[in-house]
Amino acid sequence: MTRSHHLRNLGPGIVxxxxxxxxRDLVANSMAGATYGLGMAWVxxxxxxxxxxxxxxxxxxxxxxxxxxxxxxxxxxxxxxxxMFVMALVRRHVSALTKVLLLGTAxxxxxxxxxxxxxxxxxxxxxxxxxGLLLWGRYRAVEALSRPLAAVMALSVGLIAVLSRPDxxxxxxxxxxxxxxxxxxxxxxxFVSMAVLAAALGSFSNLSYPAYLHEKGWRTTAARSxxxxxxxxxxxxxxxxxxxxxxxAAGVLLPRGLHVEKVEDLTAMFTEFLGDPGRILFGVCLWCxxxxxxLSNGSGQGIMLADVYHRFISRRTDAVDLExxxxxxxxxxxxxxxxxxxxxxxxxTDWTPVGLVLAYGVVSVATLPVMAALILLLTADRKRMxxxxxxxxxxxxxxxxxxxxxxxxxxxxMELVPPTSR
Numbered sequence: 001m002t003r004s005h006h007l008r009n010l011g012p013g014i015v016x017x018x019x020x021x022x023x024r025d026l027v028a029n030s031m032a033g034a035t036y037g038l039g040m041a042w043v044x045x046x047x048x049x050x051x052x053x054x055x056x057x058x059x060x061x062x063x064x065x066x067x068x069x070x071x072x073x074x075x076x077x078x079x080x081x082x083x084m085f086v087m088a089l090v091r092r093h094v095s096a097l098t099k100v101l102l103l104g105t106a107x108x109x110x111x112x113x114x115x116x117x118x119x120x121x122x123x124x125x126x127x128x129x130x131x132g133l134l135l136w137g138r139y140r141a142v143e144a145l146s147r148p149l150a151a152v153m154a155l156s157v158g159l160i161a162v163l164s165r166p167d168x169x170x171x172x173x174x175x176x177x178x179x180x181x182x183x184x185x186x187x188x189x190x191f192v193s194m195a196v197l198a199a200a201l202g203s204f205s206n207l208s209y210p211a212y213l214h215e216k217g218w219r220t221t222a223a224r225s226x227x228x229x230x231x232x233x234x235x236x237x238x239x240x241x242x243x244x245x246x247x248x249a250a251g252v253l254l255p256r257g258l259h260v261e262k263v264e265d266l267t268a269m270f271t272e273f274l275g276d277p278g279r280i281l282f283g284v285c286l287w288c289x290x291x292x293x294x295l296s297n298g299s300g301q302g303i304m305l306a307d308v309y310h311r312f313i314s315r316r317t318d319a320v321d322l323e324x325x326x327x328x329x330x331x332x333x334x335x336x337x338x339x340x341x342x343x344x345x346x347x348x349t350d351w352t353p354v355g356l357v358l359a360y361g362v363v364s365v366a367t368l369p370v371m372a373a374l375i376l377l378l379t380a381d382r383k384r385m386x387x388x389x390x391x392x393x394x395x396x397x398x399x400x401x402x403x404x405x406x407x408x409x410x411x412x413x414m415e416l417v418p419p420t421s422r
Contacts, residue, residue, distance in 0.1 A: 010226065011143040012212035013234025016055070018150040019296020020202060021241050021289045023102045028195035029242050031260045033249025037174025040196050041243055047200035048239040052231065053397045054372060057379040057390060058210040059227050064388045066219040068326075069210045070307050072378045078312060080374060084204070085308045087367065089338075091204055092301050096343035099297075100127050102290040109267050109283030124344075126287070130294045131340045134302065138327040139215045142299045149292040154241055156285035161244045163274045163281075164251030171250055200242055201401070203368040208300025215303055215325055221388070298339055299327070306332035369402040376402075 032040035058069055065072065073080050104123025112118050133141045209231075213219070218227055252273050253260070260266060267286075271279035309331040311322060326332060376398045382389045390398075 010230040010233065011146070012209060012216055012218070012227070013230035013232070014150055014237070015143050015146040015212055015234075015296050015299075016209045017234035017238040018146040018153065018289075018292040019208070019300070020205070020238055020293070021150075021153060022199075022293040023098055023286070023290060024195070025199040025242060026245060026266065026286065026289065027260060028192070028199040029245040030249040030253070030266055032192050032196050033246035034253035034259055035192060037250045037254055038171050038243075038246055039174045039176065040193055041175065041246060043193050043196045044200045044239060044242045044246070047197050048235050048242075050397055050401045051201050051206070051238075052235045053394055054206055054375060054401065055209045055231055055235075056228070057394060057398065058207070058375050059213055059231065060224075060388050061375075061378050061385070062210045062213045062219060063221050063224055063227065064385055068214050068304075068307050069207055069375075069378070070304060071311060072384075073374055074312060076374070076377060081308055081312050083370075084207075085305065085313075087204060088301050088305055088308075091367075092297075092305075092335075092339055093342050095297060096294075096339050099290055099294045100124075100343050102286060103127060103130075103294070105267075106283050106287035106290055110280055110287065126291060127294075127340065130291060130298065131336060133295060134298045134336045135333060138332075139212065139299050139303070139325075142295045143212075143216075145295060146292055149288045150237055153285055153288045153292070154237060154244075156281045156288070157241050157244045157248065160270065160274070160278060160281050160285070161248040161251065163278055164248045166247055166251030167255070170255075171247065174250065174254075196242075197404070200238070201368065204371050205297060205300065206371060207304060208296065211300050211303045211307070211326070215327060298336060302332050302335045302339070303327055305335040306330075369406050372398055372402045 029040075029044070032043075061069060061072055070081055070084065073084070100123050101119075103126035104119035104121070107122035107126060108118045111122075113121055115121065133145070137144075213223075213227065248270075249260075252258075253269060256273075258269055267279060267282055270282045274281075303326040306326045306329040310326075310329050314331070376390075376395065379385060380390045380395055
């Protein structure tokens with residue numbers, strides 16, 4: 001096969017990376033760049049390395065056993081699968097609340113309509129387009145669209161970083177983070193590093209990647225080489241974009257002592273100091289990130305919800321159907337419709353995206369240890385994995401990931417509590 005054919009055959013890693021660059025990444029990394037320059041860059045690098053190990057371990061399980069991760073979790077017990085089913089429903093709803101608002105906000109930034117309901121109109125139009133693709137195009141359409149969306153995102157954030165004209169000397173000086181006793185609460189180092197970690201490392205959504213592999217048909221070790229290349233490209237893209245966001249924020253916001261309070265602040269700041277090009281680029285980047293995340297998460301969690309429902313709840317599904325694509329099962333369509341209908345009430349509230357994004361980040365890091373522990377148990381099983389069982393180094397990385405996630409979650413939550421209330 002030619003190299004171009006290999007590149008066209010890649011997909012799950014790019015789909016996953018494009019879907020992982022969401023609003024909380026923009027908020028968390030802009031907050032980090034505006035407050036600490038590149039002092040939090042080390043969090044991104046370490047988190048992406050740990051995330052690669054975590055995702056590669058889950059992919060290895062699918063390629064060696066040919067079964068889904070959730071099916072493997074069912075071997076441990078039915079309760080972990082049911083707990084994840086409930087967790088997925090709740091997180092899907094909270095995530096959808098942020099996505100529908102951000103899609104409307106981003107499109108309004110690029111092309112505001114002559115209506116006081118411009119955000120709601122654009123949000124609904126974008127939302128309907130995403131749902132249509134998920135219902136009728138399914139994973140194949142998501143994979144096809146993720147490549148150009150990822151390219152536009154990377155190009156947009158790269159141009160924003162260039163337009164910001166960061167002081168290279170100042171950026172280099174901030175590589176070593178300095179503790180500022182005056183920083184507290186949502187700008188404190190523990191909370192900011194936790195937010196950056198939550199964005200770069202993810203949580204329950206990491207289970208989407210092995211779901212994509214199974215859906216694509218990569219279910220044997222013959223696909224191991226393609227899977228590794230695909231994942232390396234995806235994680236490289238993710239790390240590059242997150243670091244460029246910090247560079248852009250350090251170039252525009254840090255010298256002026258500006259802080260991020262809400263997503264709309266980012267738009268106003270980049271517009272004020274970078275002009276219309278900054279406004280348009282930021283709006284395009286935010287919309288592409290939100291749309292790609294909606295498609296990726298909707299597809300991945302729809303696949304997982306359908307898999308759990310038909311394997312562990314409905315019991316009437318034919319075994320042959322379970323070995324096919326989960327997106328062909330009836331529960332997939334119902335999960336997508338749930339995602340579409342449940343969050344629309346958000347337009348009747350005064351909620352802002354940044355509050356939802358930060359709350360979602362805290363919940364995400366809190367759920368990470370459970371998910372990582374399950375991956376560790378499955379991939380450390382020599383009887384099932386054989387020669388592809390985890391090495392001691394992989395086990396160590398997974399254990400450290402679990403410990404760090406617990407510690408940072410606790411520190412971040414404590415910084416949000418006023419000292420007089422402790």
